[in-house]
Amino acid sequence: MKITLGILNTIKGENPVKEEVLEGIQDNLEYFDQIIFTGDESFFEDSDIQAQCLNLETDNKAVMRNAILENAKNDYILWISDTTVLEFDMIPEMMEQFEDYEDTDIVYPNMVIVDNTGLESTFILQDLYKKETDLLMSLKIENYFPEYGIITKKDLFNKTGKFDEEFEDYEFYNFLYQNIDNLRLKLSEFNYVVIHYPETFIDTSYRSYALRKAIKKYPLKKFFPRLNWENENLALATAYTSIGDILSDYLDYFNASQHYRQAALSLHNKVSMFKLVNTYYNMGLFDEAKKLLTQDQGFSQDEIKDLLYQIDKTQELITAIEKAIEEGKAQEVMVSINDVASFYSGAPVYNILGVIEFYGGNKENAYRYFYKAATMNPIDENIIHNLTDMANMLGKQEKVKGLFKRILGEI
Numbered sequence: 219m220k221i222t223l224g225i226l227n228t229i230k231g232e233n234p235v236k237e238e239v240l241e242g243i244q245d246n247l248e249y250f251d252q253i254i255f256t257g258d259e260s261f262f263e264d265s266d267i268q269a270q271c272l273n274l275e276t277d278n279k280a281v282m283r284n285a286i287l288e289n290a291k292n293d294y295i296l297w298i299s300d301t302t303v304l305e306f307d308m309i310p311e312m313m314e315q316f317e318d319y320e321d322t323d324i325v326y327p328n329m330v331i332v333d334n335t336g337l338e339s340t341f342i343l344q345d346l347y348k349k350e351t352d353l354l355m356s357l358k359i360e361n362y363f364p365e366y367g368i369i370t371k372k373d374l375f376n377k378t379g380k381f382d383e384e385f386e387d388y389e390f391y392n393f394l395y396q397n398i399d400n401l402r403l404k405l406s407e408f409n410y411v412v413i414h415y416p417e418t419f420i421d422t423s424y425r426s427y428a429l430r431k432a433i434k435k436y437p438l439k440k441f442f443p444r445l446n447w448e449n450e451n452l453a454l455a456t457a458y459t460s461i462g463d464i465l466s467d468y469l470d471y472f473n474a475s476q477h478y479r480q481a482a483l484s485l486h487n488k489v490s491m492f493k494l495v496n497t498y499y500n501m502g503l504f505d506e507a508k509k510l511l512t513q514d515q516g517f518s519q520d521e522i523k524d525l526l527y528q529i530d531k532t533q534e535l536i537t538a539i540e541k542a543i544e545e546g547k548a549q550e551v552m553v554s555i556n557d558v559a560s561f562y563s564g565a566p567v568y569n570i571l572g573v574i575e576f577y578g579g580n581k582e583n584a585y586r587y588f589y590k591a592a593t594m595n596p597i598d599e600n601i602i603h604n605l606t607d608m609a610n611m612l613g614k615q616e617k618v619k620g621l622f623k624r625i626l627g628e629i
Contacts, residue, residue, distance in 0.1 A: 219294055219313055220251035221369070224286035225269075226279055226299045227257030228417075235301050235414045240265050242304035249309040250296075254289050256282040261300060280381040280389035287375055295370050297390075301414040302366040312369050312406040319347060322402045323374045327409035329364040334418050345405035350398050354441045357429065357464045363403075365390040367411025374401075386620075388424035395432035419586055423593050426470035427624040433461065454484035462493060469593050471501045471565075472625055488516035495525065501595040502566040504533040532558070536566045543573055565594035569601050576608070584608055589621065596625045 223243065233239075243253070244267065253269040255261060262269055272285050286295065294313070298304065308327065315325040331339045343362060346352060356362045378397045381389045394401070433441070438457050445453040458481035465474035475497045481490035491510060498507035507529055511522045535558050542550045555570050572587030588605040595601055609618040 219316070220292040221249055221294045221296055221309065221313075222252040222254060222286075222290040222292040222372075223250045223296050223298070224283070224290065225253070225255045225257075226282045226286075226297070226366075227255060227261070227274065228279065228299045229301060230277075233261075233300055234416055235303065236261065238303045238412075239298075239300055240267065242302075242306075243267055245306045246304050246309050249313075251292055252290065254286050255300075256285060257300065278383060278386040280383040280385050283381045283389060284383065287372070287380060290372055293372055295372055297368055297370065298366045298411075299413070301416060303412040303414070304367065305410055305412075308406075308409045308411075309369075311409055315404045315406050316369075316371075319402070319404050322347070322371075322404040324368055324370045324401065325404050325406050326364055326368045327406050327411045329367065330410055330412045332412060332414045334416050340410075343405055345407065346403040347405070348402070350401050350403050351440055353394065353398060354432070354436065355443065357441065357460065358467075359391050359394055360388075360425070363391075363394065364411055364413060366413050367409075384620075385424055385428065387421055388428055391425070392428040392431070395428055396435065421589075421593075421621075422468040423470060423621055423624045426465050426468040426473060429461075429464060429468075430473060451485040455481045455487055455490060457481075458484060459490045459493065462490075462497070466493075466497060466500075469590070470625060471497045471594050472596055475501070486516070491515045491517075499529055499532070500564040502536070502564050502569075502598060503595070504529050532562050532564075536570075539570055540566075543570070548574075548577070565591045565598065565601060568594065569598075569604060572604055572608070576604075581608065581611060585612055585614065589618070592618075592621060593625065596622055 240262070244265070247267065253267065254272065255269045256272045256274045258273050259269070259271045270289065272289065274282060274285060276282065283297070294316070296309070312325045312327065316322050326343070328343050329341045331341065341361070344352065353359050353362060377400065378393070381393055382396075385392045438454070439447060442453065442457045442460070445456055447453045458477045462474040462477035462481065465477060475494055478490050478494040478497060481487070482494065495507045495510050498504070498510070508526060511517055511525055513519070513522070517525070535554065539551055539554045539558065542554065551570070551574065555567065555574070559567055568587045568591035572584045572591060575584035575587060585605070585608045588601065588608050591601045592605045605618055609615050
């Protein structure tokens with residue numbers, strides 16, 4: 219079986235793991251009839267590896283994957299990034315899965331994830347063969363399936379279509395979500411792939427958007443088959459709260475708040491109400507959070523007292539810092555924001571950090587802080603103003619429009 223190796227160029231500057239990646243390719247070189255790289259030939263300098271370089275100038279991973287599809291001439295494609303390390307001689311066992319399970323569309327290995335600090339996390343994965351929709355139960359499929367080190371049949375994309383280029387990131391997982399009913403997935407249980415993620419900035423809005431699209435596509439029972447759906451109100455409250463928790467993990471507090479509200483409307487309960495209060499708090503909607511702190515909502519007097527103190531204290535400190543910024547008291551702002559950040563990491567903090575970086579001349583860092591603040595609270599006028607101004611300065615208007623569309627737009 220001839221295989222095309224497709225490599226996504228995800229690192230535009232210096233690649234700290236380039237040599238390891240090239241060594242992994244070299245260790246499996248005999249199995250590749252074709253190698254396609256979406257970047258330029260400089261990646262292969264000082265190596266004997268011959269590759270077709272597409273020289274794409276894009277950060278859009280869906281565009282990269284689709285370009286590899288268009289250029290692949292073999293029946294099978296092994297997908298990696300330029301920070302993915304293949305283990306020695308791993309291809310034969312993976313290809314055996316296609317021979318033994320002929321209806322398989324994608325073969326995947328276990329994965330080792332290395333973050334930007336060098337911390338390694340090993341994931342021993344479930345064999346999903348003929349249990350593919352079990353992935354939906356996780357609500358976080360990126361933790362249960364690798365996006366690289368997988369082999370797909372090329373003709374799979376004749377029935378599914380290509381990757382959705384609206385997803386510059388998380389494109390593979392959106393593909394899984396949208397096609398999970400029509401896929402056969404098979405684990406190659408003794409193989410591992412090492413995936414390095416050296417970037418510190420992750421746009422989690424793509425993850426939230428993909429999950430919300432999937433929730434609209436499939437019945438909730440597919441995500442939560444183990445709930446007692448005979449007691450529908452309790453099941454709905456549990457499901458909506460769980461979805462809100464994942465959206466909160468993705469920093470999409472706006473949509474998380476909608477799900478916590480739905481949970482409370484399905485079955486009034488203090489757990490969902492407390493999480494809704496906390497979500498408003500993280501968005502910086504302090505007054506909205508305080509309005510919910512009543513005994514009618516299930517909170518005790520002591521709980522109301524403690525939560526009001528916490529919210530009031532944070533609100534006062536944020537207001538004082540914002541006033542100090544207006545008055546140009548840079549040193550006072552730096553000290554105060556560090557104090558606040560030690561116990562609160564809501565949207566107002568990232569907005570303030572963006573302002574600090576802007577006045578320090580670090581526009582790119584300022585943009586990232588404003589972007590994160592807007593992800594957390596896309597309806598705050600001050601945050602919107604700061605992010606759009608910075609986007610105009612840096613020529614990133616379309617990226618910001620995309621962010622607001624993903625979080626606030628209809629699915």
